[in-house]
Every structure is written in C-alpha cells, then in structure tokens.
Amino acid sequence: MSQTSRLARQVTLDEAWSSSAHSEICCLIYATQNGWKLPILFEEMGVPYDWALVDFEKGEQRSERFLSINPNGRIPALIDRARGVTVAESGAILEYSAARFASPLLPPADEDLQLHLQTKQWLHWQVSALGPSMGQAMYFQRIAKVRGHNDPFAIGRFIAEAERCLHMLDDQLASSGGPFVLGQRCTLVDVACFPYCASAYWANVDISEMSHLLAWIEMLHQRPSFSTGLTVPFSRPAFFGPPYATPDEIESEIARNAGQFAVISKSPS
Ligand SMILES: N[C@@H](CCC(=O)N[C@@H](CS)C(=O)NCC(=O)O)C(=O)O
Missing domain, CATH: 1.20.1050.10 (Glutathione S-transferase Yfyf (Class Pi); Chain A, domain 2)
Known part of the structure; x- marks a missing residue:
C-alpha cells in the first residue's frame, strides 16, 4: 500500500550540498528502476533522507554539475554532506549507505x-x-x-x-x-x-x-x-x-x- 514518505524531504539540485537539519545525506535521483533503489533503501532502514531530482526531461544527468559527481552521466548518486564525500553506481551506494548506518540489510561479515x-x-x-x-x-x-x-x-x-x-x-x-x-x-x-x-x-x-x-x-x-x-x-x-x-x-x-x-x-x- 503506497503512502506518503515521512522520511523523505525534497531539495533542489542547488541545495543538494547544503547541510540540513533533516538529513546528512542527499540522494540524486529520477523515477527509474535504479533511482527507486535509494528511497526504498532509506525507507527500509528508517533513516531520514533528502533527495534532489536529476531531471531527465532537462538532460540534467549530462550537466557538468552532475558529471562532476558521476562522469558516467547516470543516476543515482549520493552526497554525504557530513563526511564531504559523494558516491555513484547504485550497488556502491547501497553498500556504502548500509555500512554507514549499520543496517542489517548488509549482514556483517563477522556475524555470518x-x-x-x-x-x-x-x-x-x-x-x-x-x-x-x-x-x-x-x-x-x-x-x-x-x-x-x-x-x-x-x-x-x-x-x-x-x-x-x-x-x-x-x-x-x-x-x-x-x-x-x-x-x-x-x-x-x-x-x-x-x-x-x-x-x-x-x-x-x-x-x-x-x-x-x-x-x-x-x-x-x-x-x-x-x-x-x-x-x-x-x-x-x-x-x-x-x-x-x-x-x-x-x-x-x-x-x-x-x-x-x-x-x-x-x-x-
Ligand atoms: N550501473 C548503474 C546504472 C545506472 C543507470 O543506468 N541509470 C539510468 C536510469 S535507470 C540513467 O541514469 N539513465 C540516463 C541516461 O541514459 O541518460 C547503476 O547501477 O547505478
């Protein structure tokens, strides 16, 4: 059953790097199979997240600003404002975020x-x-x-x-x-x-x-x-x-x- 997210907060691409009281991280996404992995992840982890639309209608995935984060010109990407780092490629983002928030979605090696x-x-x-x-x-x-x-x-x-x-x-x-x-x-x-x-x-x-x-x-x-x-x-x-x-x-x-x-x-x- 779909419901409105209590964890998600939209910001503009210009605000993606700006620190916010809501969340330390910002997801750069569009509504596609790879894009949805990030909201699903943060919803499942129960961690508040900001997100900014990389608008395909405007070709923003090929903008200089986005290419500086992901030279491959594909969403998703993630900005971790607290640590001053970025990561692209959905698999790398999922692994980083699960480790960052100590989520059981990535079972620890020393446990199993x-x-x-x-x-x-x-x-x-x-x-x-x-x-x-x-x-x-x-x-x-x-x-x-x-x-x-x-x-x-x-x-x-x-x-x-x-x-x-x-x-x-x-x-x-x-x-x-x-x-x-x-x-x-x-x-x-x-x-x-x-x-x-x-x-x-x-x-x-x-x-x-x-x-x-x-x-x-x-x-x-x-x-x-x-x-x-x-x-x-x-x-x-x-x-x-x-x-x-x-x-x-x-x-x-x-x-x-x-x-x-x-x-x-x-x-x-
Ligand atoms: N291997 C990449 C694939 C990312 C990817 O293909 N993203 C698509 C959307 S699902 C995209 O950004 N396409 C934009 C384009 O082709 O211009 C990942 O897993 O993140």
Whole structure:
C-alpha cells in the first residue's frame, strides 16, 4: 500500500550540498528502476533522507554539475554532506549507505560470512546482469521501437537474457525458502532487485510461470517501505502493468517515456 514518505524531504539540485537539519545525506535521483533503489533503501532502514531530482526531461544527468559527481552521466548518486564525500553506481551506494548506518540489510561479515558474501554476490549480479538485460529489453521496446527503430533480434536477445536472470531469482527464492531472496532476512539484494523485477511487464518478460518470483514481488509491493520508496521522486505505475496501472496510464507513459532518453547510436563500420 503506497503512502506518503515521512522520511523523505525534497531539495533542489542547488541545495543538494547544503547541510540540513533533516538529513546528512542527499540522494540524486529520477523515477527509474535504479533511482527507486535509494528511497526504498532509506525507507527500509528508517533513516531520514533528502533527495534532489536529476531531471531527465532537462538532460540534467549530462550537466557538468552532475558529471562532476558521476562522469558516467547516470543516476543515482549520493552526497554525504557530513563526511564531504559523494558516491555513484547504485550497488556502491547501497553498500556504502548500509555500512554507514549499520543496517542489517548488509549482514556483517563477522556475524555470518556466507550471508555477507551472498549479499554482495547477488547485489553485483543485479547491477551487472539483471539490470542491464532488463534495461536493454526496455530500451529497444519502449524507446527505440516507439521512435521507429524496430530491431527484433536485439529485442529477442535482451528479453531472453532478462528471462534467464529472472528464472535464476525464481530458483533462488525456491531454494532459500524465502520470503526474501536470501531467506529469512531482507537484504540489499531485495532492495536492488525489486524495482527491476516489478517492471517485468514493461520489459515484456513473461514471468507468469515463476510462482516464487511473483509471490515475492507481490509481498514487496505490500511492504510499506518498498511501496513508499516507489513514490519518490514520483510513481510510474505503468512500469508494473495491470493491476497497478490503468490502460490510460500505460498509454500516456509509453509516449512520455519514449521521449525521455536520447537515442544515441552509431552505424557499424
Ligand atoms: N550501473 C548503474 C546504472 C545506472 C543507470 O543506468 N541509470 C539510468 C536510469 S535507470 C540513467 O541514469 N539513465 C540516463 C541516461 O541514459 O541518460 C547503476 O547501477 O547505478
């Protein structure tokens, strides 16, 4: 059930570095699968956070100011004002923040080394395998195709790879016994994987036979910290498909989303 966040406070990009009584950290985000990981994390940790919108409509992810924090020009990034440091790449941000706030979402190595390592293994897998395959499946169908560049081979390849990754998670949930990816405990893996898995509809990946994955997605949609995190900076229920979005919401998201990213491409030589 989605609710308004009591932990989140919006600031402008200009204010992102300014110290505030509300929080020592500021998340630089947009409403995407990688962006939502940070609000979900802070909601789950129960730690107050400031956030600033890096507005894709204005190309702010490619502004000099943002590139000085992340030369890769991608959200999310995090500013830790109290310590005067920044970090980009969602996996690095999740690891840093969980350690910074001593969160059990990153099980300590001296408490359970295997669980600690599994958390890192699946987190790195999410950013290197699940995320890119889902991201490309969405890109070729929801951006390139809508803008007249239909490439069935690329679409087929990335759907197949995303499906393989989602099958891995379904199997992992079955073997861990759930309810979380690594078993009884909610970890950074759940935080990192959820926004992508919940967007299987948007990537056109068929998960109807993946019963463990479906139950896990549904459970996390109902978990207040996760559902609240999905509303910061704003909700895009169309990514999750019916019953989370109406046909009208889906139609308008298709047009809006396709206009949001530059189609940067080179012809093969
Ligand atoms: N490996 C990066 C991926 C980040 C990423 O792809 N972010 C996307 C949004 S989900 C982005 O900023 N895209 C902007 C663009 O392509 O211009 C991470 O995990 O943080």
